[in-house]
Amino acid sequence: MPDTHPPRDIPATLLAQLRAIVGERGLLTDPTDTAPYAEDWRHLYRGRTPAVVRPADVAELAAVMRACAAAGVPVVPQGGNTSMVGGAVPAEDGSEIVVSLARMHRIRDVDAVDLTLTIEAGATLKAAQNAAAEAGCLLPLSIGSEGTAQVGGILATNAGGNNTVRYGNARDMVLGLEVVLPDGQVWNGLRRLRKDNTGYCLRQLFVGAEGTLGIIAAAVLKLVPRPRETEVALCAVPSPEAALQLFTRFQGHDPAAVQAFEYMSGMGMSFVLKHIPGASLPLAAPAAHYALVELATPRPNAGLRAAMEQVLEGALEAGIVADAVIAESDGQRAALWRLREEHSEAQKREGASVKNDVSVPVSKVPELIRRASEACARLMPGIRVVPFGHMGDGNIHFNLEQPVDMDAAAFLARDHEIMDTVCVVVRDLGGSFSAEHGVGKLKPYMMPEWRGGAELELMQRIKHAIDPGNLMNPGKVLP
Amino acid sequence: MPDTHPPRDIPATLLAQLRAIVGERGLLTDPTDTAPYAEDWRHLYRGRTPAVVRPADVAELAAVMRACAAAGVPVVPQGGNTSMVGGAVPAEDGSEIVVSLARMHRIRDVDAVDLTLTIEAGATLKAAQNAAAEAGCLLPLSIGSEGTAQVGGILATNAGGNNTVRYGNARDMVLGLEVVLPDGQVWNGLRRLRKDNTGYCLRQLFVGAEGTLGIIAAAVLKLVPRPRETEVALCAVPSPEAALQLFTRFQGHDPAAVQAFEYMSGMGMSFVLKHIPGASLPLAAPAAHYALVELATPRPNAGLRAAMEQVLEGALEAGIVADAVIAESDGQRAALWRLREEHSEAQKREGASVKNDVSVPVSKVPELIRRASEACARLMPGIRVVPFGHMGDGNIHFNLEQPVDMDAAAFLARDHEIMDTVCVVVRDLGGSFSAEHGVGKLKPYMMPEWRGGAELELMQRIKHAIDPGNLMNPGKVLP
Numbered sequence: 001m002p003d004t005h006p007p008r009d010i011p012a013t014l015l016a017q018l019r020a021i022v023g024e025r026g027l028l029t030d031p032t033d034t035a036p037y038a039e040d041w042r043h044l045y046r047g048r049t050p051a052v053v054r055p056a057d058v059a060e061l062a063a064v065m066r067a068c069a070a071a072g073v074p075v076v077p078q079g080g081n082t083s084m085v086g087g088a089v090p091a092e093d094g095s096e097i098v099v100s101l102a103r104m105h106r107i108r109d110v111d112a113v114d115l116t117l118t119i120e121a122g123a124t125l126k127a128a129q130n131a132a133a134e135a136g137c138l139l140p141l142s143i144g145s146e147g148t149a150q151v152g153g154i155l156a157t158n159a160g161g162n163n164t165v166r167y168g169n170a171r172d173m174v175l176g177l178e179v180v181l182p183d184g185q186v187w188n189g190l191r192r193l194r195k196d197n198t199g200y201c202l203r204q205l206f207v208g209a210e211g212t213l214g215i216i217a218a219a220v221l222k223l224v225p226r227p228r229e230t231e232v233a234l235c236a237v238p239s240p241e242a243a244l245q246l247f248t249r250f251q252g253h254d255p256a257a258v259q260a261f262e263y264m265s266g267m268g269m270s271f272v273l274k275h276i277p278g279a280s281l282p283l284a285a286p287a288a289h290y291a292l293v294e295l296a297t298p299r300p301n302a303g304l305r306a307a308m309e310q311v312l313e314g315a316l317e318a319g320i321v322a323d324a325v326i327a328e329s330d331g332q333r334a335a336l337w338r339l340r341e342e343h344s345e346a347q348k349r350e351g352a353s354v355k356n357d358v359s360v361p362v363s364k365v366p367e368l369i370r371r372a373s374e375a376c377a378r379l380m381p382g383i384r385v386v387p388f389g390h391m392g393d394g395n396i397h398f399n400l401e402q403p404v405d406m407d408a409a410a411f412l413a414r415d416h417e418i419m420d421t422v423c424v425v426v427r428d429l430g431g432s433f434s435a436e437h438g439v440g441k442l443k444p445y446m447m448p449e450w451r452g453g454a455e456l457e458l459m460q461r462i463k464h465a466i467d468p469g470n471l472m473n474p475g476k477v478l479p
Numbered sequence: 480m481p482d483t484h485p486p487r488d489i490p491a492t493l494l495a496q497l498r499a500i501v502g503e504r505g506l507l508t509d510p511t512d513t514a515p516y517a518e519d520w521r522h523l524y525r526g527r528t529p530a531v532v533r534p535a536d537v538a539e540l541a542a543v544m545r546a547c548a549a550a551g552v553p554v555v556p557q558g559g560n561t562s563m564v565g566g567a568v569p570a571e572d573g574s575e576i577v578v579s580l581a582r583m584h585r586i587r588d589v590d591a592v593d594l595t596l597t598i599e600a601g602a603t604l605k606a607a608q609n610a611a612a613e614a615g616c617l618l619p620l621s622i623g624s625e626g627t628a629q630v631g632g633i634l635a636t637n638a639g640g641n642n643t644v645r646y647g648n649a650r651d652m653v654l655g656l657e658v659v660l661p662d663g664q665v666w667n668g669l670r671r672l673r674k675d676n677t678g679y680c681l682r683q684l685f686v687g688a689e690g691t692l693g694i695i696a697a698a699v700l701k702l703v704p705r706p707r708e709t710e711v712a713l714c715a716v717p718s719p720e721a722a723l724q725l726f727t728r729f730q731g732h733d734p735a736a737v738q739a740f741e742y743m744s745g746m747g748m749s750f751v752l753k754h755i756p757g758a759s760l761p762l763a764a765p766a767a768h769y770a771l772v773e774l775a776t777p778r779p780n781a782g783l784r785a786a787m788e789q790v791l792e793g794a795l796e797a798g799i800v801a802d803a804v805i806a807e808s809d810g811q812r813a814a815l816w817r818l819r820e821e822h823s824e825a826q827k828r829e830g831a832s833v834k835n836d837v838s839v840p841v842s843k844v845p846e847l848i849r850r851a852s853e854a855c856a857r858l859m860p861g862i863r864v865v866p867f868g869h870m871g872d873g874n875i876h877f878n879l880e881q882p883v884d885m886d887a888a889a890f891l892a893r894d895h896e897i898m899d900t901v902c903v904v905v906r907d908l909g910g911s912f913s914a915e916h917g918v919g920k921l922k923p924y925m926m927p928e929w930r931g932g933a934e935l936e937l938m939q940r941i942k943h944a945i946d947p948g949n950l951m952n953p954g955k956v957l958p
Contacts, residue, residue: 195872201683361672459679
């Protein structure tokens with residue numbers, strides 16, 4: 001339960017100042033109102049905060065930051081609060097103020113010639129996608145939480161998703177940023193330029209910094225022309241190696257059309273078929289491994305269906321694909337994607353699971369799957385390996401499901417052991433312990449081992465240079 | 480003439496240390512040997528240096544940096560020395576040591592599945608392109624100086640070029656970096672990951688920093704599959720507005736195929752036809768404006784020729800294009816490109832010129848050309864306006880040629896006045912004073928006006944945090 005007393009170490013004068021800046025509507029101090037902002041959506045982290053400030057524009061945001069800086073009170077920026085790693089949750093001791101961007105959600109500009117969208121941080125990713133679509137364009141970033149996640153959070157965490165294979169991560173869509181710095185200064189870097197070599201690339205420092213260097217207030221995002229044709233196929237493949245070979249065949253054919261290339265295991269698919277109402281496998285028989293491929297292109301009369309068939313026929317002949325189905329309608333395309341997207345939900349219903357958001361070079365994905373599966377089976381006989389995800393960009397959600405007869409709590413008690421087992425393989429393959437979810441509150445302890453030495457020292461120097469008082473989202477990212 | 484006495488403020492003990500690290504072959508101290516490294520290729524900047532150090536590997540480079548840091552002696556990193564803005568020239572007073580990367584040019588790895596090239600900083604861009612081509616891939620970065628410019632310099636200056644419209648700038652090709660820091664620490668960030676959210680994005684800080692934060696020793700670059708079809712067309716267009724409309728038609732048709740979209744003025748073309756031996760215009764009549772478009776794709780049987788014809792026919796009917804020619808062979812493609820690439824040489828032969836490497840949002844290019852042309856004509860009657868360049872990414876080389884009867888020296892004496900006249904328009908259109916050439920030694924004085932306030936303060940804080948002794952390429956980028 002949230003504490004009903006405001007913690008004593010936030011000065012009342014600061015709360016009065018904040019109220020004067022954002023008005024009654026912009027300031028929440030009642031514990032019933034603030035509690036939802038102090039807990040993450042997965043209910044893994046619960047903090048406490050004496051106040052949630054909701055500025056209506058960048059001027060208010062800057063004034064809020066100036067006031068907090070002057071009072072020496074730390075702030076936690078919060079967008080849609082969909083972090084997987086507790087990145088937007090305030091500390092347990094109630095010493096931090098949450099700054100919600102939710103009221104700053106204007107679309108400032110869409111330009112179909114420049115292919116740019118200028119939008120405020122509090123707009124949802126879905127709203128950003130819609131604004132792009134209305135201008136005949138595509139914002140090529142899509143993640144499960146896009147109806148709730150906000151642009152500012154998407155950028156602060158450098159979100160990835162299914163389309164990274166084609167368009168890169170959120171980082172790759174940013175042309176310009178407006179950022180409020182820890183001391184309340186506003187950096188207006190909302191430039192719409194494709195070339196601009198005038199000093200250090202500050203925008204890429206704030207993207208992915210998870211709110212530890214400043215608060216993103218608005219951004220200029222790159223758009224692309226909207227696809228005219230889309231094809232989706234589900235393939236049964238004999239092995240992860242075959243899935244990779246199929247991927248390279250699509251990449252070698254028409255890389256600009258490869259919108260997504262996902263891997264799923266037979267185990268994960270069986271959970272989906274068992275637990276998700278209406279889910280069915282449109283293939284003759286279950287397989288040990290699957291690939292889901294989406295092709296899309298803005299070219300008119302591109303003949304994408306024929307291209308899909310041509311690559312799949314070649315792969316069938318070569319024994320790389322055992323069976324495949326191409327969706328015939330939007331409904332079928334959605335149904336195929338659902339088999340992939342319900343993996344997390346199905347796993348949850350099957351029992352307790354331990355998750356690893358890891359990445360390796362694309363060419364090493366089959367080796368990752370093989371070696372990490374073997375290592376986990378050695379660690380815990382009966383453990384069920386459920387790797388799935390973005391094979392095309394090397395990011396596998398290497399999840400482990402409890403043995404059938406094991407107690408869930410006993411399984412979860414060994415979560416760090418399991419994670420370490422996976423990470424040993426990831427590290428040996430030159431991979432990363434956090435591919436797309438970020439570091440947040442969950443993984444700073446891993447930073448010294450994985451990014452220690454000169455790299456972590458550089459990060460700490462930069463943090464200290466930009467936020468000398470350590471007032472921006474303390475305890476996140478850096479150990 | 481270079482001074483024949485080593486300047487007194489480089490300690491002899493340091494030179495001895497450097498000799499011990501890199502050996503006789505790796506250290507140049509004879510003024511005849513060091514002079515070429517102390518001057519830029521355009522002969523605009525000449526400095527002096529007591530020593531050029533040429534480490535053979537990253538361990539030697541790190542030892543060199545440690546020694547220089549301990550002695551408090553500044554270093555100037557130098558690649559191919561093709562900077563347009565004096566970015567690699569040491570100071571006039573001989574107080575700086577040049578560190579040449581030329582001996583560190585190994586290709587460490589090429590991977591056609593991961594589409595990555597791991598290469599040392601001293602390899603030329605051409606060598607990098609060749610290594611990619613041998614693996615059936617393309618390194619999609621091409622600039623005029625690619626035979627001389629080195630990978631490290633290309634990254635340190637975030638080079639652009641003709642293909643930015645399709646593939647972005649050098650920055651967009653970097654997956655990983657190895658950097659030697661000012662204190663001699665080595666940051667090995669040579670990761671080959673498409674997703675890796677583990678703290679601040681350090682690589683993008685060193686890319687474009689022009690050697691003021693550390694020395695790039697090696698990089699992992701993204702490759703793409705090699706094109707199978709290429710088509711090039713030269714179009715006479717009635718106006719810059721029509722050129723932009725033609726660009727949006729190509730973008731709307733098949734954006735992934737638009738490899739380059741260049742603009743040229745009638746004036747610039749007339750200089751090329753007049754001064755460049757063998758240059759000829761393959762159109763019925765000269766025009767006031769031209770567009771050069773290159774399409775390319777790795778798709779087999781893509782029918783790119785038909786696509787080119789289709790878009791051009793529509794544009795001819797709509798009056799956007801007055802006349803056009805599509806190259807029929809590699810030789811013809813090269814000849815069309817030559818008309819564009821000889822612009823600088825032709826301008827030089829025509830007389831004195833003042834150059835502006837500026838950018839605006841793509842949609843504003845026609846307005847830039849119109850308004851800046853008018854402003855320059857008002858400033859100096861008879862001045863000849865020669866804008867040309869990368870319309871597809873908004874980067875125009877807005878060059879001005881002296882009036883026919885004016886004295887060259889009198890014209891050049893007014894260079895700042897002319898540059899300011901262009902810059903007023905650029906600024907009003909939300910543009911940049913340095914699109915692809917960088918800041919170097921030429922333009923730090925412009926930083927306070929264009930990037931002043933919070934932005935420049937952030938840059939200075941970062942510089943101080945990473946290079947507290949100001950030993951890395953002092954006097955470049957920051958004022």
